[in-house]
Amino acid sequence: MLAVCDGNNGCNQEFNLEKLEIEQLDDGIEKTYFKCPNCGKEFIAFYTDEAIRNKQKKIRKLKDANKIERLKKHTAIDMNVLRKRIEQEVI
Numbered sequence: 001m002l003a004v005c006d007g008n009n010g011c012n013q014e015f016n017l018e019k020l021e022i023e024q025l026d027d028g029i030e031k032t033y034f035k036c037p038n039c040g041k042e043f044i045a046f047y048t049d050e051a052i053r054n055k056q057k058k059i060r061k062l063k064d065a066n067k068i069e070r071l072k073k074h075t076a077i078d079m080n081v082l083r084k085r086i087e088q089e090v091i
């Protein structure tokens with residue numbers, strides 16, 4: 001996957017995103033991120049907590065496409081809420 005190092009202080013170089021790194025935070029939260037190989041700028045992909053990871057596990061076991069779709073939407077909302085919460089705490 002091709003990514004561009006944009007945003008604040010980004011170097012604007014394109015780079016090939018090969019793998020995501022995972023960092024363990026407090027309260028069972030995992031931060032999934034990647035870094036620009038040119039300047040080292042960090043980009044957050046998403047955060048997950050235990051509840052979100054449980055839903056993701058459930059999704060993998062489901063076979064009903066409608067149920068999968070619904071649960072994926074819920075998970076995406078949860079991830080957005082979690083990310084906002086974490087980023088507000090950091091600031």
Ligand SMILES: [Zn+2]
Nearest residue numbers: 005011036039
């Ligand atoms: Zn960069």
